Structures are given as structure tokens and as C-alpha cells.
Amino acid sequence: MLFSLLIVQFMFWGIWWPFVLLSIILFGRLWCGVLCPEGSLSEFANRFGKQKAIPKWLMWRGWPFVSFLLTTIYGQMTSVYQYPKPIFLVLGGSTVAAIIVGLIYGKNSRIWCKYLCPVTGVFALLARLAPFKFKPDLAKWKGYGTKKTIQVHCPTVLPLRNMTGAADCLMCGRCNNHRNAINLTWRSPNEEILRDGHTNQSIYTSLLIIYGLCGIALAAFQWTNSFWLNHMRDVVESWLLVHNIMWVFNTNAPWWIFTNYPEEHDVFTWIFGIELIIYIAGIGFIIGSTILLLISITAKIANSGYKLSVFNHLSQSLIPLGGCSVFIGLFALTVTLLQKYANLGFVWINDFKALMLALSTIWSIWLAYKIIRQYSTSTWRTISSLCFMFIVFGIINYSWLLVLHIWILKSDSVPWNILWFPFKF
Ligand code: SF4
Structure with missing residues (x-):
């Protein structure tokens, strides 16, 4: 039992978490868009939820800052890196919160991931250094005209035609080749900041x-x-x-x-x-x-x-x-x-x-x-x-x-x- 707990502790904090951070710098927020269970559950719940309009208080841009500070300090108070109970409390609590937010707000989107997730702010910072991003080509967008296209539901509700960086993009790939205009493109890791x-x-x-x-x-x-x-x-x-x-x-x-x-x-x-x-x-x-x-x-x-x-x-x-x-x-x-x-x-x-x-x-x-x-x-x-x-x-x-x-x-x-x-x- 003790051994299996140690394995879990090592896999979780020793391997998974540091390398999720590294993956954001290397591949953008691929983790968020493709692998994160919290985001997926929130979006899944959203399909059956009330789909209410997003209130202003929820869109306050200070939430990622506040939630990062609070979870960092709380994690140290409860020794989250050492014991499974606080891990379940913190991750379980945020998963439940993500599902509740999904059940109430937004439409075919991940409002939790965009505004409230405790690590969304840090991930958005690191994603600015990623060496590629989904980039729209305006000329091709306009050239596509009024031809029929499948509607894309961007989980973070980005303005696909005018998006500029990778900070808020979850790299889910849904907009890839949309209107023959959006593609994954290489860039300098300094580009978004400079x-x-x-x-x-x-x-x-x-x-x-x-x-x-x-x-x-x-x-x-x-x-x-x-x-x-x-x-x-x-x-x-x-x-x-x-x-x-x-x-x-x-x-x-x-x-x-x-x-x-x-x-x-x-x-x-x-x-x-x-x-x-x-x-x-x-x-x-x-x-x-x-x-x-x-x-x-x-x-x-x-x-x-x-x-x-x-x-x-x-x-x-x-x-x-x-x-x-x-x-x-x-x-x-x-x-x-x-x-x-x-x-x-x-x-x-x-x-x-x-x-x-x-x-x-x-x-x-x-x-x-x-x-x-x-x-x-x-x-x-x-x-x-x-x-x-x-x-x-x-x-x-x-x-x-x-x-x-x-x-x-x-x-x-x-x-x-x-x-x-x-x-x-
Ligand atoms: S739909 Fe496109 S812009 Fe929106 S998160 Fe997915 S890859 Fe990024």
C-alpha cells in the first residue's frame, strides 16, 4: 500500500506536473486542449447545462492571479506534494468546480479553463514561448467568401479570424484548416512577447x-x-x-x-x-x-x-x-x-x-x-x-x-x- 502511494506520488508530482509545464513551453497548451480531464468534464457538462451568459464577475482577469496565489499557499499548508488526501481535495475540488461552472455558464465552451482554473494564468504565460501556434491567414479567410463551412466552437471562445497569439489557445486543433485559412505555423519563441x-x-x-x-x-x-x-x-x-x-x-x-x-x-x-x-x-x-x-x-x-x-x-x-x-x-x-x-x-x-x-x-x-x-x-x-x-x-x-x-x-x-x-x- 505504502509503495503504491509512493509510486503515485512520484508519477504525479515527480513526473507529470513538471513535465506538463515543460510541454506547455514546447507544444503550447496541448495538455489543456487534448488531455486535461477537468477541461473535458467541464465542456461535457456544458452540453447538458443551462448555457447561461457569462457574468462580468466571472470574466474578471484577476482570477488566475488570485487562484494561483491561494492554491500555492494552501498546497504548502497541507503538504500537497507529500500526501494523497490534500491532492484529492485540491484536484477533486477544482474538478467539481469546473463541472459546476460548465453546467451553468457558456455555450459549447470551457469557461472554467479560460477564466478560473488556478493554473490557466501560468499556462497562458508559458504558452507565449511555444515555438508554434494556430495562425489565421486573413487573405485566405476573405478569399473563402460565403462558401459553406462547418462551424467551429473554440473552447476558449477566441476570435478565430483575428487571433494573434498562443496564450489562450488550448491547441485542440478544431480550427485547423477552418475556411482554408487557419494552420499550425512555426514561429520564434520570442515573437509573441516582442x-x-x-x-x-x-x-x-x-x-x-x-x-x-x-x-x-x-x-x-x-x-x-x-x-x-x-x-x-x-x-x-x-x-x-x-x-x-x-x-x-x-x-x-x-x-x-x-x-x-x-x-x-x-x-x-x-x-x-x-x-x-x-x-x-x-x-x-x-x-x-x-x-x-x-x-x-x-x-x-x-x-x-x-x-x-x-x-x-x-x-x-x-x-x-x-x-x-x-x-x-x-x-x-x-x-x-x-x-x-x-x-x-x-x-x-x-x-x-x-x-x-x-x-x-x-x-x-x-x-x-x-x-x-x-x-x-x-x-x-x-x-x-x-x-x-x-x-x-x-x-x-x-x-x-x-x-x-x-x-x-x-x-x-x-x-x-x-x-x-x-x-x-
Ligand atoms: S479552436 Fe483553434 S484557437 Fe480555439 S483553442 Fe482550439 S486550436 Fe486554439
Whole structure:
């Protein structure tokens, strides 16, 4: 029984999830359109549902940002990567929600996938890097005239004639060759960000990149090794003990609030659960706000005056590095599971992660440079803007340096102390 659970855990979090993310970068949202059971069930339910008009609150573009933050934090509270019960709760809950939404809203569509799925925002970001997309040819579209054609129901209700990118396309292939005008075409992985990034954007997309991928997700991957969290626990819990506030050390929280598996010797006290939430939210907020400030300054310098559209465009240069950061975090879990249960050594793994980070950083720098060049009117503006973006990329890389190297060294290792000392309380 235990062995089969481990196999499921490994297949699910170790193989499936990191490689779904990778597949989005390589093939677009093929997973969503062809393989995802949630989307299929939602669309199937929609056939028999009420097919009501989509209300405005449901189309709010901030949902992917909010749901990503909430599920990331909740996943850490309940140790979703370690135990099957929270997996069933999170995935089962979202599947039920997807079916309910399908039963009520939309017509022959996947409203859940477009607006509400907790990972739709991240998938839409990564799909911008995919090397191909379904592209309409306007001349052929018009040339088709009034000849009879089979109607296509795009699951995300895209304007097929005028669609520009791959972010919201689920790669279901239904529109392939529609009116002899839409075909799968190759493109540069930079095209969607560089060419359409100034129009195909919103502040919520930027917030998801900055606070989601580069803030909260990074904090969620680093807390298990975090020197800062341990130090915060020492300070807070000592204070509570001194003041005789003992109920916070109880371990009676149900597993669906905080991790509670006594048989595995893995139980959160109330105070640890609260500290964990504060840590992830706090670190995510600090990293995110610093990046937000730096990109705002970059946008102002590059464009000779602040413009939200330039800020949003520049934020998209972080997609390769932010996506790689999430992949590395999930891949670390794959390796941990293999080391723990199959006793396989991976002496090369940190070098591999460092290489991935270096390559994705170079990609992000290149995108930032090309975006800045679209707005900058002088060389000094280009160079000074790029300097601020270097600090942004440096912050993300430094966060990973802490996790992969500094925090796993002994705290009395003198050279590295210098790096974390400024952050001591
Ligand atoms: S119908 Fe075409 S545009 Fe719509 S999701 Fe499918 S492949 Fe993408």
C-alpha cells in the first residue's frame, strides 16, 4: 500500500506536473486542449447545462492571479506534494468546480479553463514561448467568401479570424484548416512577447509574473531550507513560551487546514502553520514588490515617462526565468523522491539547475533588451534601463543561490555568512 502511494506520488508530482509545464513551453497548451480531464468534464457538462451568459464577475482577469496565489499557499499548508488526501481535495475540488461552472455558464465552451482554473494564468504565460501556434491567414479567410463551412466552437471562445497569439489557445486543433485559412505555423519563441506583448497584456498578467511566479512560488519552494524561517520561528516561539501562550503549540488542526500525519511524524502546530503562511506571503510580497519597483523604474527610464503598457510589456521578459524557476522547484521534488526512495545519487543536479537558471536568465535578458529597444530613444536610456533589469534577474538568481547552496551549508561557514548576514533579524 505504502509503495503504491509512493509510486503515485512520484508519477504525479515527480513526473507529470513538471513535465506538463515543460510541454506547455514546447507544444503550447496541448495538455489543456487534448488531455486535461477537468477541461473535458467541464465542456461535457456544458452540453447538458443551462448555457447561461457569462457574468462580468466571472470574466474578471484577476482570477488566475488570485487562484494561483491561494492554491500555492494552501498546497504548502497541507503538504500537497507529500500526501494523497490534500491532492484529492485540491484536484477533486477544482474538478467539481469546473463541472459546476460548465453546467451553468457558456455555450459549447470551457469557461472554467479560460477564466478560473488556478493554473490557466501560468499556462497562458508559458504558452507565449511555444515555438508554434494556430495562425489565421486573413487573405485566405476573405478569399473563402460565403462558401459553406462547418462551424467551429473554440473552447476558449477566441476570435478565430483575428487571433494573434498562443496564450489562450488550448491547441485542440478544431480550427485547423477552418475556411482554408487557419494552420499550425512555426514561429520564434520570442515573437509573441516582442511583437504582441505591448497589446496582449494586462496588469494582472504582470502581477502573476511578478508576485506569482517570481514571488510566492519562489517562497513556497524555499521555506524548507530557509534560514530566515528558522530564525523567525526561534524568535516568535521563544516569545510565546516566555509569555506562557501554550495553545498555539497544539497539534490538533485537521489535515485539511494544516499538515497532520502523526504516523509519519509530520505534524504542524498552529503557530508553525501561521508562521509558514506569513513567511510565504511575506517573502513573496517583498521579492515581488522589489521587482515591481525596479521594473517601474526601468519602464520610466526606457520610455521617457511612466506608462503602464510599457511596464506590462517589460514584465513579460521575466517569463523564461520565472517559468524555469517553477520548473526547477518542481524538478527538485522529482529528485528528492528518487533520492529518498530509490537511493539514487544526483551529484550533478545542482549544476544542472544552475545551468538551467543561467540559460533562462540569458533568455530573459535578451527579451528585456529587445523590449527596451522598442521604447528607448537613446543609448544611455537603453543601458541604464537594462541595469535595473539586471538587478531584477539578480534577485531571482540570488534567491535560488540561497536555496541551492548557501542555506544548505553550515551556518558557521564564514564566506557565506556575509551573504545572509544582512538579513538576520
Ligand atoms: S479552436 Fe483553434 S484557437 Fe480555439 S483553442 Fe482550439 S486550436 Fe486554439
